[in-house]
Amino acid sequence: xxxxxxxxxxxxxxxxxxxxxCAASGFTFHTQAMNWIRQAPGKGLExxxxxxxxxxxxxxxxxxxxxxxxxRDNSKNMVYLQMNSLRDEDTAVYYCAKGHLGVTFRFDPxxxxxxxxxxx
Amino acid sequence: EVVMTQSPATLSVxxxxxxxxxxxxxxxxxxxxxxxxxKPGQAPRLLIYGASTRATGVPARFSGSGSGTEFTLTISSxxxxxxxxxxxxxxxxxxxxxxxxxxxxx
Numbered sequence: 001x002x003x004x005x006x007x008x009x010x011x012x013x014x015x016x017x018x019x020x021x022c023a024a025s026g027f028t029f030h031t032q033a034m035n036w037i038r039q040a041p042g043k044g045l046e047x048x049x050x051x052x053x054x055x056x057x058x059x060x061x062x063x064x065x066x067x068x069x070x071x072r073d074n075s076k077n078m079v080y081l082q083m084n085s086l087r088d089e090d091t092a093v094y095y096c097a098k099g100h101l102g103v104t105f106r107f108d109p110x111x112x113x114x115x116x117x118x119x120x
Numbered sequence: 121e122v123v124m125t126q127s128p129a130t131l132s133v134x135x136x137x138x139x140x141x142x143x144x145x146x147x148x149x150x151x152x153x154x155x156x157x158x159k160p161g162q163a164p165r166l167l168i169y170g171a172s173t174r175a176t177g178v179p180a181r182f183s184g185s186g187s188g189t190e191f192t193l194t195i196s197s198x199x200x201x202x203x204x205x206x207x208x209x210x211x212x213x214x215x216x217x218x219x220x221x222x223x224x225x226x
Contacts, residue, residue: 108166
């Protein structure tokens with residue numbers, strides 16, 4: 001069974017940094033693209049970032065380009081999201097999701113999410 | 121930039137009734153459209169991909185149709201576990217979700 005488990009969320013001050021982690025199991029990790037998607041309080045879903053199976057290609061939404069960095073460690077079946085210069089509008093539940101049937105930007109399954117709160 | 125618009129924002133339906141949800145793209149996304157179900161406190165779940173193909177394990181009461189700019193998700197007979205928020209998402213360009221339709225109990 002494919003499982004994704006996010007961690008690393010918490011309360012951080014504006015301008016601060018946080019690194020989210022996603023532990024994956026139940027599939028051949030290095031062959032699958034991975035993504036981060038977020039949901040701000042009371043809002044809809046927003047794709048944030050994606051990474052190819054090899055890690056050689058990374059993709060970002062304009063809203064986070066230049067202050068978030070996605071990476072992966074295929075030896076540990078982990079994907080990360082380094083978030084710097086955090087702003088109030090980055091407050092959200094962050095979900096990790098696998099690309100579906102070889103399509104990078106189609107998402108299945110998703111993890112349960114980790115909450116990031118940016119507040120002073 | 122493509123814009124995804126879902127309607128209605130809220131749909132009130134009685135158990136056993138049919139629900140029809142709409143999703144419109146501002147430009148053609150071909151058949152590169154997915155539908156997700158999201159319940160509070162849970163992980164979103166892929167229901168439909170390729171506009172009309174049910175994902176693994178999705179009950180047959182869920183069906184998708186459409187192509188280009190107009191898409192529909194139909195739930196033929198609502199069960200109690202189907203009350204949730206539903207999102208469409210195009211993956212023809214950079215991924216983008218619609219604003220969601222909340223299906224609530226009437």
